Amino acid sequence: MIDFSKARRMMVDGQIRPNDVTDLRIIGAMLDVPRERFVPPESVEISYLDLDISVSSIAGGGRRRMLKPMMLAKLIQAAEIQEHDAVLDIGCTTGYSTAILARLAHSVIALEEDGSLASRARQLLADMGEKNVSVVTGPLMAGWAPHSPYDVIVLEGATEVEPRTLFPQLKEGGRLVCVRSGTAAGKAMLYRRAGGEVSGWPIFDANAPVLPGFIAAPAFVF
Numbered sequence: 161m162i163d164f165s166k167a168r169r170m171m172v173d174g175q176i177r178p179n180d181v182t183d184l185r186i187i188g189a190m191l192d193v194p195r196e197r198f199v200p201p202e203s204v205e206i207s208y209l210d211l212d213i214s215v216s217s218i219a220g221g222g223r224r225r226m227l228k229p230m231m232l233a234k235l236i237q238a239a240e241i242q243e244h245d246a247v248l249d250i251g252c253t254t255g256y257s258t259a260i261l262a263r264l265a266h267s268v269i270a271l272e273e274d275g276s277l278a279s280r281a282r283q284l285l286a287d288m289g290e291k292n293v294s295v296v297t298g299p300l301m302a303g304w305a306p307h308s309p310y311d312v313i314v315l316e317g318a319t320e321v322e323p324r325t326l327f328p329q330l331k332e333g334g335r336l337v338c339v340r341s342g343t344a345a346g347k348a349m350l351y352r353r354a355g356g357e358v359s360g361w362p363i364f365d366a367n368a369p370v371l372p373g374f375i376a377a378p379a380f381v382f
Contacts (some may be wrong), residue, residue, distance in 0.1 A: 164196050167208040171195075175210050175230045183237050189263040190233060197284060198256035199226065212369055215253050219274045225369045226253050227316055231348075232260065235314060235337045238350050238363050241265050245311035248329065250300050251371045255281030255293075257316050262290050265312070270295045271304050273372060301373035303329045310334060318346065318367070319374035327351070327358040336360075339368040342376055 172190050181187065196207040200217045207213070212225040227235075241247060241264045252258045252270035254277055261268045262285075270285075270293055272278040282295040296304055301323075303313070308329035313336040315323065320342035330336060336351040336358075346367040351360035 162196075162205060164194060164207070168195070171208040171229055175228075176233050179230050179234060181230075181233045181237050185264055186233055186236055186260070189260045190229065192263065193256065193259045193288075195229070195256055197288075198254040198259075215277065218254065218276055218280055220276050222274055222372065223369075224251075224253055224274065224277065224372075225317075226256055227368055231339070231366060231368060232257055232316075234364065234366075235339075235348060236260065236264070238348065239312045239314060239335050239337045241312050246307070247312045247314065248304055248308070248310045249314050249316065250303065250326075251316035252281055252295070253277050253316065255285045255295065257314070258285060258293050258295070259288060259290060261314065262293050266292065268293045269304050269307050269310075271300060272297060273300050299373055300371050301325055305329060312336070315339070315371060315374075317369050317371035317374070320370055320376035321374060322360070323351075323374070327353070330358065332356070339366045341367065341370060 196204050199207050212228050215224050245265045247261050247265040247268045249258050249270045252272050258270040278297045303326045309331040315338035318339040318341040330353040334353045340347050340349050347362035348364050348366040349360050350363050
């Protein structure tokens with residue numbers, strides 16, 4: 161039988177710390193949240209490997225994946241989440257990322273457009289006693305305006321387009337982190353609202369599965 165507590169420690173020591181994640185709150189959350197509970201039964205044994213794990217067997221036929229732990233930790237660290245922050249977690253799948261964020265922020269809205277995944281996330285987070293999270297269902301690209309603006313928006317996957325539809329949901333000083341793909345080399349991006357304008361810049365090389373709704377339209381070729 162797998163010792164999951166030991167597996168979590170090995171994940172942190174082998175994947176998280178060596179990739180410049182130094183925020184002790186994030187490390188503590190990664191050690192605390194049982195990732196194996198958020199993956200499909202057939203993937204429990206690989207819960208703590210350096211992989212984007214498929215949750216397609218739960219999703220309604222979609223090709224969805226949970227971000228690898230290292231990528232998730234680095235994006236969250238770049239967002240500089242504070243204990244008073246309101247966070248929007250876009251593409252939460254089964255809620256693992258939400259459980260991590262809930263330990264760092266004041267409140268988390270977890271957005272998922274797949275009803276099966278949203279139901280699973282809602283149940284798992286309730287079972288864990290998470291009180292400061294709410295799972296909502298809707299198109300990922302639209303964000304979740306009813307509870308905006310947010311201090312932080314986290315995209316749990318890649319986007320091939322600049323996520324401009326989400327910029328109006330950021331507070332002044334708010335941050336959005338994501339992975340931009342569709343180019344030769346993917347980049348993790350940090351966007352920040354300042355003076356009513358949103359600007360972004362690359363922070364490290366990255367690749368991740370593209371989220372539904374964030375695929376670029378095919379270019380017209382003469």
